[in-house]
Amino acid sequence: MSDAIEALLNPRSVAIIGASPDANKLNGRPQHFMQRDGYTGAIYPVNPKYTVISGLTCYPDIASLPEPPDLAVVVVAAARAIRAVADLGDRGTKVAVLFSSGFGEMGESGRAREAKLMETAITHGVRLCGPNNLGVINSFINMPATFSQYADLPPEAGPVAFASQSGAFGTGIAALARSRGLGIGYFVNTGNQADITLMEALDYTLEDDRIRVASAYLEGLRDGDQLVALADKSVRMGKPLIAVKVGRKAAGARAAASHTGSMAGEDAVFDGVARQRGVVRARNEAHMLDLVSAFVHSDVPEGNGVAIVTQSGGAGVLMADRAEELGLMVPELGGTTKKKLLNVIPDFGATGNPVDITGQFLAEPKIMTESVRVVLADPKVHLGIIWLQLMHGYANLLVDVFKEIMAHATKPFLVCWLEAPEQALTALREAGICVIDGTERAVDAAAGLVAFGEARRRITAVPAPVFRKTAPVSDHVGPVPSVEAWHRLKASGLPLVDCALTADAGAAVAAAEGIGFPVAVKIESPDILHKMDIGGVALGLGDAESVRVAAEAIIQNAEIRAPEARIDGLLVQAMAPARTEMVMGLRHDSAFGPVLMVGLGGIFVEVLKDVVFAQAPLSWDDAELMLDQLAGKAVLDGVRGQPAVDKRALIDTLCALSEFAVENPDVVELDLNPVFAGPDGTLAVDWLMMSTNGRK
């Protein structure tokens, strides 16, 4: 771990460059907060206007400081901030937090100033958090080096690390966490994130034994490897990374809009890779905090079977609806379980799942404790959700009930309690019991626990992924000739139809006789990517004469409709029998490097954008997960008279594609479209490969 991040988040001394005695002002707040909370490190205010601030010596400049501070908080205006960074570096300070705005967020001139700032920081050996941020907090050492409103009340330490690109939203989220009793051990706002990223900060916090959950609010991502490495660490340590990323719908800005990519946009790549790597993605701030709360208080379940225990049939149905929607099982309980429940719950209750224990448990608490014990013992159940509402007259009784359940529970459970009495909430949190106050939200949180458990089992079964830099950016991207591409793909084990490049109609006939009829004939030219559009494709040619006629027509079409094009010849391909149509692809994502795509073909991909991305390399389980995420996956099981597809072959093909991606970093884009998937295997029928070594 870098010394600079250690100095940022665990400093023995903090200088405030531009300090002020006014605790209401941005530049006065960090010192005020640190003194108020009893930070025991040295605090060095720096400002030539003062000699003392709040009882501490104030230094006229950085040079006068008695020692190089571990961390400097720079609260002066942009122009002076750059000077301050240089001085800090010269003094030996390794890291600075820059509140100063007027950088990248301010258009062209701001971006130039930010470049200057970074150049200065690198030259003088200072790492930067910010600029344009509102600081960092380590609550364990009572250090709110921030002007965030969140620190208006002293932050309480706890098992949550939270890093946010946004200051205002991050502040709001931290405050919401506080009112749920979730202690934030580390709070980091990276602002413009010119240097230190959320990922570096969170990576550091995961090493702290007191941290159980890392959470992040992201707006964009430059370095996907950092996220993936952090996610891998989080999964292997069993400390989830929960992330909100906005921009789910905005069209990503991508320089080279390939067909594969433009169909689904950047967010689909993030979403696919996050799922693959075990990041738990949250939709919004409340969802994120529900997940944080669940992971802080609850263990990760060993499967996706949920038992729902209520005293309202309706709430049970609402939860079962949501569980089905999220792919959780609400299993029929076993005969033994039901028999035991019958002995416990009143006649007018229900022993199905959801189980309705009725309000009678207030008179006989054993109804609740026993029911939960019994359902959690069912082998098909991996997690319980207990629903109730109000009961303000029974707060203490219910706290005791839940504590008793907790004491004997062999599997995790969540409590969903609408309008719970405040005293009960506090007591349950202290007892380490997760309480969520929304009926669907409790199920959403359960789904997050289940997803992380599944990701752990999938990911820890294989070695950590090997990362490498993305392929070199090159202006010299061009198509790879079809036969060369065929050989390269075959070498990685991809199943392709046979093909041959021929010079003229006669040679095409000879090739077709070698391959076997029927065949397809296509024009081959680096200048004609959309062969169909110029009449450059003929399909289903059943005999020599058809091939000859078609080949001549194709050559003529090309001469007329693409007179400038360089013609390499005619490609003769075996015709594959039609099967379930799919698409696969590879492209280089600016954040994640080589990413793979799979989708159902035709209308699924064109209208519904039903494609799933993941990062290479793929494990077998990763590839299976990709198929499982397809909205139209039922097609693979056979519909409309089509037989079921051989999924193992399909997964093999995705794994071969992953291997190809790893071994061929020059290939920046590959479309396999269509790929036929059938009961007898998978076969790619058309391919377009773009390489930095391709023909221009």
Added chain:
Amino acid sequence: MSDAIEALLNPRSVAIIGASPDANKLNGRPQHFMQRDGYTGAIYPVNPKYTVISGLTCYPDIASLPEPPDLAVVVVAAARAIRAVADLGDRGTKVAVLFSSGFGEMGESGRAREAKLMETAITHGVRLCGPNNLGVINSFINMPATFSQYADLPPEAGPVAFASQSGAFGTGIAALARSRGLGIGYFVNTGNQADITLMEALDYTLEDDRIRVASAYLEGLRDGDQLVALADKSVRMGKPLIAVKVGRKAAGARAAASHTGSMAGEDAVFDGVARQRGVVRARNEAHMLDLVSAFVHSDVPEGNGVAIVTQSGGAGVLMADRAEELGLMVPELGGTTKKKLLNVIPDFGATGNPVDITGQFLAEPKIMTESVRVVLADPKVHLGIIWLQLMHGYANLLVDVFKEIMAHATKPFLVCWLEAPEQALTALREAGICVIDGTERAVDAAAGLVAFGEARRRITAVPAPVFRKTAPVSDHVGPVPSVEAWHRLKASGLPLVDCALTADAGAAVAAAEGIGFPVAVKIESPDILHKMDIGGVALGLGDAESVRVAAEAIIQNAEIRAPEARIDGLLVQAMAPARTEMVMGLRHDSAFGPVLMVGLGGIFVEVLKDVVFAQAPLSWDDAELMLDQLAGKAVLDGVRGQPAVDKRALIDTLCALSEFAVENPDVVELDLNPVFAGPDGTLAVDWLMMSTNGRK
């Protein structure tokens, strides 16, 4: 309006049959609550064990009461409750609330007892609310005739009517409403709903000028006409009906599972009809209360353009993501608007939509008031959402800011305020300003306002729908012969391919020559519904000889593979050129009577269940709304080389189907599959009609 509902919800006197002096007991709570809150009507406790309860004369029996009470609350055990209902009827009481359990919720014997109860009630002229419920509340007259925990604190009157089938969940929802400052004027729990329904109760409350919003929690629905009539009234009065209905995913239990119905299940019918009739459907309790809050405080916008004003870019993106997902527009602001914003907001803000006004408005509140004024004036904007967080030091300032915005706002706006100070929330609610404390939830609420506005414009443009009872249930449902069905469909204006019924191969050839080649030939038999399966269909027959050969083969296939079937002959049909494949259908829903279905054909319907339902009769706009709800609707605009479909023709066809449904109540099921939709119109190629007059 029925006298009984008036007596239930606005009684001048209430008797409690089985009253108790113990305010902690179920049977003691109603009297306790009513006395505590100062109900000014007469309260008559009835119980032979007491002469006085809490200062009121207690009567030994119903016969001894000094007058027939308007409302009786029956809190005795099930067996005695039936007797009490008889006595009440004899005494002249028109309505009784039955807390008593032990009826329909208790299996076979309970159902028998409930039937007995209803028989008694009808015989003695008493309408029932319940049994197995927890009562009703009219807060305007301080009458909590309930044992619900919600009444542990005195209910506050307000503009919301809330009716719930569930007691426990309903109690929780009411308590949640209270903590949001939403006053519930009427609270009704219908329990087993043996007689009086949620809809009847809500219908009454809509007539009360003090009620602005009706809300409902539903578990099932027997009488769809009541819901539709209530919805129509709600839309025409401009008082929304907001409903949570559970069972979104559970497979509906339907006696005659037709193909059309079983594909999507009961909930899809409810969902389609609710949308068609202007019901605002909520997913869960929090969503419902967000919507209630928005409708209580905000006007309905005149379009779907949303302006988002924040001081966090990230929160803005999150809201824009959600808006796009929900079909709201976040329009690019006009040039004039942007110019005006540039004069108002700081340089580091953003004048796009979302607009980022930065935190600077705390120093200069005019930044906020002016920005909101300017964006709301933009003609593309119909509704504003203002996002902020915390600001506990500025609560009063911000309340003044929002009040000033409210005073001058020409269009509705919502405030999304995370972790707002309690005093500000209270002040804003009192000022009639809607505040929601979740970022996505604010957008969800905005979408509800927009949807109701759109429904109002659509629905009030046409006369109220005419309802009629659903078709008689009949055991004698059978298929209608194809040619007869063809004539009946044609009479309603449905576009169908030409056809003729012929006796043998020779006649089939002659018919084909009349229709024109190519043709299809199909076996016609009331006993063979799946003709394809027995080799009973031949398509694309291009000449007389093909027709003759195919016809003979079909007859032979039928003889071999369906030897018992009655054969009517051979149906000869014109072949339609292939177009975009769709399905349409009609069936009789147990709650809503004749409902219509439309979907995209093939994989869309089979894998994605992408079908939409609505109730007959349809307006033109209703039919358009149906198409607009299809997930794959982009297909209609042309994909994969297919031209765009003539949507007007498609809507005409749906309207013709609606007319057919209205005019042919004997037809309980109709499948048009496939229906070809193209640029040149719509054409149904196959039809299967089941009628109560059909052949058995």
